[in-house]
Amino acid sequence: MSDFRTETDSLGPVQVPSSALYGAQTQRARDNFPISSLxxxxxxxxxxxxxxxxxxxxxxxxxxxxxxTAGAIADAAExxxxxxxxxxxxxxxxxxxxxxxxxxxxxEVIATVAGRALAGADSGEGGAVHPNDDxxxxxxxxxxxxxxxxxxxRVGIETxxxxxxxxxxxxxxxxxxxxxxxxxxxxxxLMDATPVRLGQEFGGYAAQVRKGVERVxxxxxxxxxxxxxxxxxxxxxxxxxxxxxxxxxxxxxxTGLSFREADNHxxxxxxxxxxxxxAGALNTVAVSLMKIANDVRHLSSGPTSGLAEIxxxxxxxxxxxxxxxxNPVMSEALMMVCARxxxxxxxxxxxxxxxxxxxxxxxxxxxxxxxxxIEALSGALDAFRERxxxxxMANRDRARELLEKNPSIATALNGDIGYDAASKVAKKAAAExxxxxxxxxxxxxxxxxxxxxxxxVRSMTEPGIPGE
Numbered sequence: 001m002s003d004f005r006t007e008t009d010s011l012g013p014v015q016v017p018s019s020a021l022y023g024a025q026t027q028r029a030r031d032n033f034p035i036s037s038l039x040x041x042x043x044x045x046x047x048x049x050x051x052x053x054x055x056x057x058x059x060x061x062x063x064x065x066x067x068x069t070a071g072a073i074a075d076a077a078e079x080x081x082x083x084x085x086x087x088x089x090x091x092x093x094x095x096x097x098x099x100x101x102x103x104x105x106x107x108e109v110i111a112t113v114a115g116r117a118l119a120g121a122d123s124g125e126g127g128a129v130h131p132n133d134d135x136x137x138x139x140x141x142x143x144x145x146x147x148x149x150x151x152x153x154r155v156g157i158e159t160x161x162x163x164x165x166x167x168x169x170x171x172x173x174x175x176x177x178x179x180x181x182x183x184x185x186x187x188x189x190l191m192d193a194t195p196v197r198l199g200q201e202f203g204g205y206a207a208q209v210r211k212g213v214e215r216v217x218x219x220x221x222x223x224x225x226x227x228x229x230x231x232x233x234x235x236x237x238x239x240x241x242x243x244x245x246x247x248x249x250x251x252x253x254x255t256g257l258s259f260r261e262a263d264n265h266x267x268x269x270x271x272x273x274x275x276x277x278x279a280g281a282l283n284t285v286a287v288s289l290m291k292i293a294n295d296v297r298h299l300s301s302g303p304t305s306g307l308a309e310i311x312x313x314x315x316x317x318x319x320x321x322x323x324x325x326x327n328p329v330m331s332e333a334l335m336m337v338c339a340r341x342x343x344x345x346x347x348x349x350x351x352x353x354x355x356x357x358x359x360x361x362x363x364x365x366x367x368x369x370x371x372x373x374i375e376a377l378s379g380a381l382d383a384f385r386e387r388x389x390x391x392x393m394a395n396r397d398r399a400r401e402l403l404e405k406n407p408s409i410a411t412a413l414n415g416d417i418g419y420d421a422a423s424k425v426a427k428k429a430a431a432e433x434x435x436x437x438x439x440x441x442x443x444x445x446x447x448x449x450x451x452x453x454x455x456x457v458r459s460m461t462e463p464g465i466p467g468e
Contacts, residue, residue: 021088023108023131029091029101038093040102040364041371045089047152048106049081050254051144051228051247052135058246059137069128072114073135077106081254085109093368097354097361099145107131138239138247139231142269142359146227147251149367153278154223155255156374157216164381165213165285171389172206172292175199183457184309184399185406192406195460198309198394205292212285219278224258226251230265233358272352272360275370279348282373286341289377293335293384296392297328309399313391330388337380344369403457405429409436412454412466417445 004015007024014024040048053074060070079085088109095101111131118128129135136144180199185192228251229244231237236244244261252259262268302308318327347369351362360366403409410426413436417425429439437455440446446454454467 021085021109021112022090022105023112025104025131026091026101026108029095029105033092033095033101035092035094038368039091040089040093041152041368041375042083042086043152043156043371043375044148044367045086045106046081046083047148047155048102048144049077049079050151050251051148052106052110053077053081054247054250054254055137055139055228055243056135057250058243061246062240062242064137064240065134068118069114069134072117073110073129075117076110076113079113080106080110085113093364095364097363098141098359099363099367100141102364103136103141103144104131107135110135138243139228140238142232143227143230143265145363145367146269146272146360149272149275149363149370150223150226151251151255151259152367153275153370153374154220154257154259156371156378157220157223157278158257160378161282161374162213162216162220164378165209165216168381168385168389169206169209169213171385172202172209175389175392176203176206179394182394182396182399183403183461185403185408192408194408194411195403195406195457197458197461198399200461201295205295208288208292209285212281212288215281215284216278219274219281222274222277224260225262225268225274226259227262227265227268229261230269234264234266234269236265266358270355270358270360272348272355272363272366275366276349276352279345279370279373282341282370282377283345285377286338286345286373289381290335290338293331293338296388297331300328300392307398307402309395309402311393311395312388315387328388330384334380334384337376341373341377344373404435404437405433407436409455409457409460410440412460413440413446415465416450416454416467421445 003018005018007014007016007027009024009028011028014027016023016027020027056065056070056073056077059065060067065073089102089105091101091105108131111129111134114135115129176199178199179202180197182198183195184198186194186196226244226248228247229236229239231239248259248261267273296310296312299307299310300312312328312330314326316326316329318325318329348366351360351366351369354360354362407426407430410422410429413422413425425436425439425443425445428434428443429436432439437451440451440455441448450467456466460466
């Protein structure tokens with residue numbers, strides 16, 4: 001048997017590997033775009049299979065496809081959805097900006113599998129199902145690809161990212177409660193500031209993540225609008241009026257998430273503003289996590305020449321040359337993921353600017369960037385939580401030691417002796433490496449029996465006037 005077979009499309013004959021389930025248009029794109037090793041993620045192929053299965057069922061319900069053909073297409077699309085045919089999706093992310101190549105890749109593979117099913121499982125012959133006329137019925141690459149983009153991103157956000165964020169926030173809240181009794185130096189501009197509780201710091205981190213969940217959920221709701229039904233330019237040419245509602249209803253059933261037809265098909269296909277907004281929400285989450293990861297590694301710095309107010313679990317040796325060294329590797333991994341997500345947000349933003357007239361022409365790379373961000377953030381959140389966050393311990397003695405030498409405690413004296421006198425106490429304490437308490441007693445600026453009340457560091461971590 002020859003290693004190749006001859007397929008024909010509107011441009012003429014094409015040599016296609018004999019074993020391939022795809023056809024001429026996929027092979028042309030494979031030949032045209034040998035650019036990188038980047039392929040559409042599993043989540044996107046799953047969404048594409050979902051769209052094709054839903055479209056087949058809609059066309060059957062509308063009397064446009066007979067039951068056998070629609071069923072064979074839907075079954076083949078389900079195989080795409082499950083990942084059984086991932087090896088047939090061979091095209092580079094860097095291709096036609098509409099994603100037409102990948103839409104046709106799906107159409108050809110589904111048509112071959114469905115055609116063989118109709119012809120008989122043992123015949124090995126296909127052709128009874130047409131990739132354009134049957135599998136792509138009522139559709140265009142220009143509405144299918146943006147629809148798959150939204151479905152994939154919304155499913156990823158709702159089933160992976162939001163649960164990971166919520167687990168992360170819950171762990172932070174548990175640490176906030178555990179560390180509520182640890183009074184320590186606050187820091188602004190990286191310099192000593194008035195006291196805070198370690199629990200308050202972790203509570204602040206938890207609030208950042210909870211707000212991130214809210215932002216991501218709002219973005220997910222925007223992604224619920226689907227372009228399906230707009231066909232080539234947003235006009236809906238070549239599709240029945242009832243097709244979008246029927247197909248999108250099936251997509252909602254298959255994913256367990258609510259989707260709806262776009263309010264305006266021209267906006268949905270020419271612009272990718274909802275996608276840009278979602279990338280912005282992920283970017284904000286990445287900024288929050290970068291802050292948290294950085295704080296954790298600084299708070300744990302040392303163990304002898306840093307802050308060392310907290311201890312992190314030792315998950316692996318930190319050096320190939322320095323015995324016993326342990327590094328904040330989970331923070332570093334999370335920070336790198338955050339950097340990647342920020343870069344992906346730029347990619348989506350630039351892509352969103354290329355909605356030229358009736359079609360955006362940078363959709364494949366936008367989809368890849370978005371789905372990579374969702375996957376990486378979800379994985380990094382769980383890894384950091386399990387391997388670092390849940391095992392963080394407070395070094396109470398170290399926190400107390402540093403707090404005792406913090407000259408900013410003198411801020412509590414403002415009400416009793418005024419800013420200028422309190423400044424002199426703070427400067428003397430810092431210059432001589434002594435505690436504010438010792439200096440205050442030596443300078444005899446307030447009654448001895450009031451010092452304890454004014455310098456109660458726990459009370460300094462709450463609103464109010466110290467000593468009142």
